[in-house]
Amino acid sequence: MGRKVALAIGVGDVPDMAPLPAARRGARRFCRWATSQGFDPVVPFIDDNEPVERRKIEAYVERVVNLARSEGGSVDCLFIYFAGHGVVKGVADSVWLLSHAGRRQGEAVDVALSWDLALYYSRIPHVAFFGDTCRTRPDRDVSDDAIFPPRPRNYRARAIRADQFYAAYPEKGSFEGADDPNCVGIWTYCLLQALEGRAPEACVTTVRPPALAERAVVSESLERYLEDAVPIRARQVLGVEQWPCSHPVTRWQPHVMSWVDPDAFPPPQDGPDPDPLADSPGAGSDSRQGSPTGSPNAPSEEDRPLARETRDNLMASNVAQDAAISVFETTPDSVHRNGRRKRNLFMEVGTPRTVRSRLARDANGSWSGPTFDERSQGAALIHLDSFWKNRPLWSAAAVFPGYATAMRVDDCGVQYLAYLDSRGTTDIELVARMTARARLGVLSRADNEGMRLSLEKHFDPTMAVLLAHSLHRTGEIERVGMLLGSLRERSLPIPFDVALLANHTLPNQADVVPGFPLATRGWTVLRYSNGGAKALAHMAAPHLAPAYWTTLFQPSSDLRYKLLLGDP
Structure with missing residues (x-):
């Protein structure tokens, strides 16, 4: 088997935008989960001590892709997580804002271009994008570019299997309890509850062998769980509306998002961050100030x-x-x-x-x-x-x-x-x-x-x-x-x-x-x-x-x- 690689990008500070401390915490939590699942290496790009720059992310992704393209490619899986500010353009296509977005050329991630280059030209069998970010319309000019390497000359398109999981519909926001020093974003919390095996409804039963565990989270079960859990939690925690947007493609067998087995794949040892539903100073506010909307039940189709x-x-x-x-x-x-x-x-x-x-x-x-x-x-x-x-x-x-x-x-x-x-x-x-x-x-x-x-x-x-x-x-x-x-x-x-x-x-x-x-x-x-x-x-x-x-x-x-x- 080839290696599984994970990248976690957390950008809490973007010029002229509200700080998002939960973005950094979300990226660190994702790293801990990926390590528990045997991803190696797990590479963080988090703006704790220095700015996150697109060229550094692209350089690392290029090394991973070159390994996959080489004869007998040694990379089976690449998961990329992002938390921070974002906008949307065109046909539901996201742009992830990095530390110098709006100030320097190319310092935002063109998710659509990155996705296409990964899908048709990376040769990595399984790629997944996870984005906990707003997908609202831009209020500024932002220069963006891909984090995947360009199409090689005379390279024919050959699609791999790839999944996308985003925290919000296009033109909608993603929320966090900004006053709570421990909480991650609403969507990231639900995502990690599923991936860490703490949400039984996100799991399916597999057969060993070839499965590595008797239960697993697969792309479609993860989509269903997020679709149910995120809107309810957003209303309960902040009184706001938030609907996730997922595009699951991969299937078991052989692809899984996460194995669920406390012995073979123990979840992160330090446990989950506090439940945002618990009594905490952040359970009622957000950097974008959501207002109460009443019932915590899932919104009706007419509200969507x-x-x-x-x-x-x-x-x-x-x-x-x-x-x-x-x-x-x-x-x-x-x-x-x-x-x-x-x-x-x-x-x-x-x-x-x-x-x-x-x-x-x-x-x-x-x-x-x-x-x-x-x-x-x-x-x-x-x-x-x-x-x-x-x-x-x-x-x-x-x-x-x-x-x-x-x-x-x-x-x-x-x-x-x-x-x-x-x-x-x-x-x-x-x-x-x-x-x-x-x-x-x-x-x-x-x-x-x-x-x-x-x-x-x-x-x-x-x-x-x-x-x-x-x-x-x-x-x-x-x-x-x-x-x-x-x-x-x-x-x-x-x-x-x-x-x-x-x-x-x-x-x-x-x-x-x-x-x-x-x-x-x-x-x-x-x-x-x-x-x-x-x-x-x-x-x-x-x-x-x-x-x-x-x-x-x-x-x-x-x-x-x-x-x-x-x-x-």
Whole structure:
């Protein structure tokens, strides 16, 4: 057997942000658990005495990956834990803030890029990410980069098994009892209760041999336990709402998260930190000051972000006009509150030449543009009536033949994009629900199958992009290739993201629409893809807003022209 390696990152201090002492304690607790499970080495990156820097983490991860890539790779498992401040960008993708985040270039962890490089190019059989951090929208410019080494030249994608466990939904917070000198974060406490074998409901029975113990915590049982335990504990301890977000992929056999056997794998000798439910000075406060919300029971589905997101998406589709493009604003008067004058908006379409048309605002507060020829197809850049940090936003989308484009916009950009078939075949409710689930990072295998079956009946560009990204995030790149082949066999237009994710190469075929990713996460994939992809990613990177669908802030006329005509 190869070695099991664990990294624990704890950053309690980030410039201009509230201190998080529990982040350091969480990282130390994770180290103690990993040591008890036979991980060796267990490497802490904790800002007790010196700043945590990304280059040091990357250098160590690179050594681990090189061992796994070598002939007869000697690394079977790599677990990475992070506790501290974080933000979210694009398609539910986290950024972990390190000690110099916002002050120095590249001093934050791009979790999405790190994840993809680990998933497709690390060659480590089992990787797991654990993140106890807020996943709120950024209020500052943060320069981030991966902690995994770049894709080697001529290296083919080969997916490994990988799990993700995060403390909160995108755009939501993670909490700790800040006044208690002993407690860790709410989510970390629940996580370690499970991993240390103190939560029987998180365990499953295994068979020896080949199991090393009769009971174990596996990825799916850990997900179920966290889903139940974290919301209840957050309400009981701090009176706040917190829902974990997990993506379990691995299965027993052979992968486990933790063995449960007091003799063979004794839990940490100094025992758990105090239960935050006990009488303690911190059992009622948080650095973000959560307020009481009543019942400690698990929240109902209607209270969850998913239900609210789906309702907003449906509203955007229902107000869509018969025009080629319709824009619905979630915060329609935000520009006036920001002190901006009302603007005359317009869109630029490359079909194949650049065409500029004005948008008109209707009584519903949405903007709409003129109808295009049924054969029109190509890139469409739409000047939005929204600003991100006082910079005007542009949607970078597409026009598909026979489809009207409907989008929902907030102050960060386009969060919902739907293509409505003029023949009435679009399943609006399904698109609204799947987009909400994708943006919150909770698409399941059942969702993927539902989208696949829907696409077999009727082509839907949004559904194709959602399915491709969902499959790609779980290592199912072969199935993305099958989706691409199916669309081509039916002579349908190919959304850019589908072609990119299937091959990790910049698509240049005539049937690919548009010439850039429709979903923000596609720009992350461009950063490690071939065929000129890196140049395209570099060109747009300084202008990407933290939205689900590609939204640019203050793009130059030169950048808009190149995107419209597919000329990076």
